[in-house]
Amino acid sequence: xxxxxxxxxxxxxxxxxxxxDVWEEEMVATFLDSVATDDVDEAxxxxxxxxxxxxxxxxxxxxxxxxxxxxxxxxxxxxxWGEAVRTVGLVGLLTFAxxxxxxxxxxxxxxxxxxxxxATREALAGxxxxxxxxxxxxxxxxxxLVAYLLLVMDRRRASLLLALxxxxxxxxxxxxxxxxxxxxxxxxxxxxxxxxxxxxxxxxVMTLAAFHRQAPPVRRRPWLLALAVGAVLSCVPGVLVLMxxxxxxxxxxxxxxxxxxxxxxxxxxxxxxxxxxxxxxxxVLLCAPVLLSRIGSLLEYLATGYQSVAPLTVSLGxxxxxxxxxxxxxxxxxxxxxxxxxxxxxVPPVPTQGRR
Amino acid sequence: xxxxxxxxxEPAFFVLTALADAPRHxxxxxxxxxxxxxxxxxxxxxxxYGVLERLVGEGLVEPDxxxxxxxxxxxxxxxxxxxSDSLAAxxxxxxxxxxxxxxxLHAWRPATAGGTA
Numbered sequence: 001x002x003x004x005x006x007x008x009x010x011x012x013x014x015x016x017x018x019x020x021d022v023w024e025e026e027m028v029a030t031f032l033d034s035v036a037t038d039d040v041d042e043a044x045x046x047x048x049x050x051x052x053x054x055x056x057x058x059x060x061x062x063x064x065x066x067x068x069x070x071x072x073x074x075x076x077x078x079x080x081w082g083e084a085v086r087t088v089g090l091v092g093l094l095t096f097a098x099x100x101x102x103x104x105x106x107x108x109x110x111x112x113x114x115x116x117x118x119a120t121r122e123a124l125a126g127x128x129x130x131x132x133x134x135x136x137x138x139x140x141x142x143x144x145l146v147a148y149l150l151l152v153m154d155r156r157r158a159s160l161l162l163a164l165x166x167x168x169x170x171x172x173x174x175x176x177x178x179x180x181x182x183x184x185x186x187x188x189x190x191x192x193x194x195x196x197x198x199x200x201x202x203x204x205v206m207t208l209a210a211f212h213r214q215a216p217p218v219r220r221r222p223w224l225l226a227l228a229v230g231a232v233l234s235c236v237p238g239v240l241v242l243m244x245x246x247x248x249x250x251x252x253x254x255x256x257x258x259x260x261x262x263x264x265x266x267x268x269x270x271x272x273x274x275x276x277x278x279x280x281x282x283x284v285l286l287c288a289p290v291l292l293s294r295i296g297s298l299l300e301y302l303a304t305g306y307q308s309v310a311p312l313t314v315s316l317g318x319x320x321x322x323x324x325x326x327x328x329x330x331x332x333x334x335x336x337x338x339x340x341x342x343x344x345x346x347v348p349p350v351p352t353q354g355r356r
Numbered sequence: 357x358x359x360x361x362x363x364x365x366e367p368a369f370f371v372l373t374a375l376a377d378a379p380r381h382x383x384x385x386x387x388x389x390x391x392x393x394x395x396x397x398x399x400x401x402x403x404x405y406g407v408l409e410r411l412v413g414e415g416l417v418e419p420d421x422x423x424x425x426x427x428x429x430x431x432x433x434x435x436x437x438x439x440s441d442s443l444a445a446x447x448x449x450x451x452x453x454x455x456x457x458x459x460x461l462h463a464w465r466p467a468t469a470g471g472t473a
Contacts, residue, residue, distance in 0.1 A: 023405050029428035030382030031401045059402030066406060073413065213365070 004050035005032060011057050014064040016078075018342060031056065062212075071214025076340035082210055083278035088285050089207030090223060093148040093159075095257065096166065096204070097227065098234040100141030105235035107138075140169035152223045156211045163205050170194070170201040189303035196296040200289045252313055254293040258320035261290045265327040272334055280335040287328040294321045364446055367407050370397055372416065372435060372443040379420035379434040382408070408433065416442050 001009075008031050012024055035050065037043050052060075069085050070078030147162035177194040180186040211218075234256075264283055268275050298317045364372065367389075374380060374388035382404060389399050399407075411417040416439030420432040435443070 019409075023409065025429045026382055026431050027401055027405050029425070029430060030386065030404070032428070033383035034386055034401065056400050056402065059400030059406075061402075063402040063406040073410075 002047035002050075004035070004046055004048075004052075007050075008032075008052050008056075011052055011060050014060055016064075016067050016342070019067055065209050066212050066214060069210040069212075069215075071212065072216055073214065075342075077342055080278045080281060080339060082215060083276070084281035084285060085207050085210040086215060086218075087279065087282035089204060089210060090148070090151065090218065091282070091286060092200070092204030092207065092289070093144055093151060093163065094223075094226060094230060096144035096201070097141065097148045098230045099253075100138065100145050101231040102234040103138050103141060136169055136172070140166050143169070148227065151208070151211065152218050152220055152227075154217045156208070159211075160205070160208050163208060167198075167201045167205050170198040174198040187303060189300050192296045192300050196292055200293065203289065252297060252317070254290075254297045255313070255317060255320055257290045258294050258317075258324055261286060262320070262323055262327060265324075265331050269327065269331060269334070272338070277335065277338040277340075280331065280338065284328065284332045284335050287324060287331075291321060291324055291328075294324070364442065365407070366397065367399055367403055368411060369443075369446055370399075371404070371407050371411060372439055372446075375417060375433055375435045376440070376443060379432040381423075381430040381432050383430075385433070411439065415439075 005028060008028060009024070012020060012027060015024075031052070035046060037046070067074070068078055069082035071082060072079075074082060143162050143166040147159045147166060150156075150159035150162060174191075174194040174197070177186065177191050181188060181191055261283070268280050268283055272280065294317060298314060298321070301314055301317070370389040370392055371385055373392055374385045380388060382401070385408075386399055386401075386404060389397055408417065412419070412433075415436055417433050418436050420434040423430045423432070
């Protein structure tokens with residue numbers, strides 16, 4: 001086997017085993033035919049040093065996504081995985097989008113001169129006007145919100161474009177935080193939040209690949225309802241933070257995510273038969289970013305000596321992380337049992353009389 | 357026989373067309389699609405086999421025979437009757453689009469020449 005063939009077979013490993021059992025040899029033969037040349041020197045060079053082009057690799061990656069994260073006509077297991085990843089993508093976009101109503105509620109509350117405790121008013125009077133990052137944060141929230149709405153309205157390419165712009169903000173924030181650390185103006189732990197946010201943003205954008213041509217359209221009504229309910233609910237903690245001294249706040253964003261996840265997990269564990277396997281799998285997958293943001297924020301509080309939060313926030317945060325982990329394990333076991341079996345390889349029949 | 361009126365993707369359309377006159381193997385299809393589209397569509401191997409798997413699954417294309425060429429497997433594919441009907445339906449759909457567009461284009465006048473609101 002030439003190095004080129006070995007490398008192409010390596011790329012094909014992205015495809016499900018059942019698919020490779022049927023198509024791998026043929027794909028390899030077609031690929032090698034497509035790069036074959038009459039020039040002996042060039043052929044030898046290709047054999048020893050050649051690599052599949054990026055466009056060839058891209059076509060295999062696209063095929064792997066379509067096969068593993070299946071749509072309408074996919075085998076049951078691939079369809080469940082596809083639906084689960086699409087749900088994770090929608091929940092991720094929705095979560096980022098909900099930062100906007102929360103920020104806007106705070107701004108409007110302050111701008112509208114609505115009642116504020118004396119301590120909060122003093123804190124706001126002493127703080128500088130909204131800086132560039134605060135403005136950028138609101139703009140990023142708007143981008144994620146529009147990306148979410150476009151996805152729900154089945155405008156997938158436009159949604160991806162907006163989500164990539166939203167990701168650009170996360171990249172910018174992480175880059176600035178890294179530069180601050182390099183210049184010695186910030187502790188190493190200040191990198192945690194922006195880099196975790198960046199990581200989660202990248203994952204959310206990647207999940208949008210599951211909305212391919214074969215993927216069914218998003219069900220609009222429940223996801224628009226989720227946005228409306230989420231927007232109202234996210235305004236409440238935003239305003240509550242203003243209504244009490246900052247150091248009394250126990251309602252941090254990762255905590256809210258944990259509580260939301262715990263409630264959903266309990267609902268699923270209580271009556272799994274009534275829940276779609278894809279929804280349970282989505283919950284299991286969502287456990288990772290929820291835990292990551294919870295643990296990252298706790299580490300940051302720890303490093304800053306709990307200056308910005310109440311001890312209760314930290315204690316509750318630890319409890320939240322433990323409960324999420326404790327529920328994630330049985331939920332994962334239960335979900336894996338409910339997943340359909342992998343498909344068996346089915347070679348297309350070939351008329352034997354034509355075989356040479 | 358029921359034939360989808362949704363139309364097929366451009367790669368699938370060219371793969372069906374490439375198989376219309378004779379069975380072909382994977383590389384043969386790639387070459388034929390390049391020629392049919394005058395070089396505009398250059399299918400990658402991953403794309404081709406994604407399309408082929410779907411067409412075989414839908415019964416529009418079926419394996420014809422297998423050959424070993426220079427120690428490697430070559431599986432030939434041919435159009436089924438259902439595939440032929442589907443291609444004919446898609447040709448008709450695209451032709452209707454072209455006719456409608458042609459009529460509109462011939463009726464077109466520059467904005468300065470006036471027209472209906």
